[in-house]
Amino acid sequence: MNKLAYAAVMTAFAQSVGAGADHHVFVVQDGASFHVPPQQGQPTRIQIVTLPPYAPEVQPAERLWALTDATVAN
Incomplete structure (x- = not known):
């Protein structure tokens, strides 16, 4: 995933x-590096x-x- 692909996904999602x-x-x-701030192509709608x-x-x-780790460990 990169910023260009993320911007395209968010535009399609907005539509x-x-x-x-x-x-x-x-x-x-979350704070992933590929998330695009509004001034860089994020749909304004x-x-x-951001967490x-x-x-x-x-x-x-x-x-x-905690639930899955206990099951996998045992």
Whole structure:
């Protein structure tokens, strides 16, 4: 994945969900290097919320690792 591909995916996503003046869309993303800030091609109809770095407590999926690790180890 690179910035150009990510921008194309986000543009297609904005079109598919009908993002516009009357339909505001929030996308929560992590701090991956390929995420594109709004001034670099992000669709303006989508509001981006970036998670803080090193904050696993904000990711609900992180709680599942304890369950899977115990099963795999045993």
